[in-house]
Amino acid sequence: MQNTAxxxxxDELTALRRELLAAVExxxxxxxxxxxxxxxxxxxxxxxxxxxTLGALxxxxxxxxxxxxxxxxxxxxxxxxxKKKTLAVAALESRIASERIDVTLAPRPMPEGRxxxxxxxxxxxxxxxxxxxxxxxxxPDIESDHMNFTMLNIPPDHPARDMQSTFYxxxxxxxxxxxxxxxxxxxIRTMMKRKxxxxxxxxxxxxxxxxxxxxxxxxxxxxxxxxxxxTHMGHLKGCLMDFLRAFFGIKDLPxxxxxxxxxxxxxxxxxxxxxxxxxxxxxxxxxxxxxxILGCGMVHPNVLRNCGLDPEVYQGFAFxxxxxxxxxxxxxxxxxxxxxxADLRWLKHYGFAALDIxxxxxxx
Ligand code: DAH
Numbered sequence: 001m002q003n004t005a006x007x008x009x010x011d012e013l014t015a016l017r018r019e020l021l022a023a024v025e026x027x028x029x030x031x032x033x034x035x036x037x038x039x040x041x042x043x044x045x046x047x048x049x050x051x052x053t054l055g056a057l058x059x060x061x062x063x064x065x066x067x068x069x070x071x072x073x074x075x076x077x078x079x080x081x082x083k084k085k086t087l088a089v090a091a092l093e094s095r096i097a098s099e100r101i102d103v104t105l106a107p108r109p110m111p112e113g114r115x116x117x118x119x120x121x122x123x124x125x126x127x128x129x130x131x132x133x134x135x136x137x138x139x140p141d142i143e144s145d146h147m148n149f150t151m152l153n154i155p156p157d158h159p160a161r162d163m164q165s166t167f168y169x170x171x172x173x174x175x176x177x178x179x180x181x182x183x184x185x186x187x188i189r190t191m192m193k194r195k196x197x198x199x200x201x202x203x204x205x206x207x208x209x210x211x212x213x214x215x216x217x218x219x220x221x222x223x224x225x226x227x228x229x230x231t232h233m234g235h236l237k238g239c240l241m242d243f244l245r246a247f248f249g250i251k252d253l254p255x256x257x258x259x260x261x262x263x264x265x266x267x268x269x270x271x272x273x274x275x276x277x278x279x280x281x282x283x284x285x286x287x288x289x290x291x292x293i294l295g296c297g298m299v300h301p302n303v304l305r306n307c308g309l310d311p312e313v314y315q316g317f318a319f320x321x322x323x324x325x326x327x328x329x330x331x332x333x334x335x336x337x338x339x340x341x342a343d344l345r346w347l348k349h350y351g352f353a354a355l356d357i358x359x360x361x362x363x364x
Pocket of ligand 1: 181182183184223224262264265294295296297318319320321
């Protein structure tokens, strides 16, 4: 009778052993192994529960039963431990396999960005004038007509003030608001902000109501301004000749100063560079023909006065030129409108590699 009961209990343990070891065997990750450990050996685990029943058994049965339970407990604990290690090794191996870098694989080509010819040209201009001691000044694209025209001695009936030539915006302040038609208001802003000596260039966007082969509603200019107590027309000529020869990379580039008129300079001049148009092909350099390139002059006493500078003490020169125009000439770009069509094929052809940029001497 007792034997039968003992045998039944042994069978029970054998079944439990088979069940637990099979569960351990099929556990697929560390969490499952841990769950099994708790179910079998935890405080309320199945083996632990069986251990707790030992106290109620008669001493001779308890001994054999206790020994069997201990064997089972150790066996299950060892199986859990072994499974844990196997799973850890497998996890590491799969990580190593998935993170392997195949160094024999050819690199994917990086898409190569290009520098827009306007950016390149501005960098070149800044570089050349930077070397002559100019710093870069900037002003807002949205200006008052006061800064853009009145302060620059441009009379109220000047055609540039016409609605057809200038973008007027809803007025926000004391004066009509416009998109600046020239970078010249940066001259005013600079002279109102600081005392001479002044030596700045101001590259930036400008806007006019124009659109054809040689005009776009938005384009770029660079303004120049030098004010101190001794700068004269000779400096103006030397400075611009040096710039044009450096920019176009032609040492003996012919440069001609022609008398002209601008409201904000007196005297005023337009500057031409030498070229040849033989056979319909434009070539910069000596050749007997001329190409207009920029406007300049000695700053008008009224402009100095408008900015609170005494024209009896201070004087200097200013100039302004179109950046697209000189970029087109230097790099042989035939149509102005293409600058702003954002055509990547165009940019690939006319653009510059990042490392082509000359050292940009931005001084403030
Ligand atoms: N602002 C003029 C224009 O847009 C260009 C210009 C001419 C600027 C003569 C100057 C200058 O500073 O002195 O046509």
